[in-house]
Amino acid sequence: MAGWSGWGMMLFGLLWMALLVALPLGLVYWVGSRSHAGDSTEDSALAVLQERYARGEIDDEEFDRRRARLTRDDGR
Template sequence: MMGNGYGMGFGGIFMWLFWLLVIVGVVWLVKSFVAGNGGASGKGKSALEILQERYARGEIDQQEFEQKRRDLEQ
């Protein structure tokens, strides 16, 4: 005989639990990776902060910065 019938059922529960935790872990890693790279996490920068960064990097000149800042403040 193959035991009393509890071995497979009890082990099966842990097997399902293990795979469930693996899947949840993978989903969590993917979600945190996407959120860390500018995903829709709700913690994004404001338009003015992005504009200031662009000006600081030299992507836009002072005149363009001032114009866009005024547009944002309206």
């Protein structure tokens, strides 16, 4: 019986070490994936704009105005 308590303590320690490694890695992954979320939203908005222009729903001036607003780089 005494041998099992040693294994249990070792398993408990390994689980804590895995948690201490996995938590920071998960946090880094989460922050990294959030920073790229804005890029995909902007790309999809531009794709929708191009589709509307191709279908003839908006004219040249409207397309150029909206595209300029979507693609400008003003530090946002």
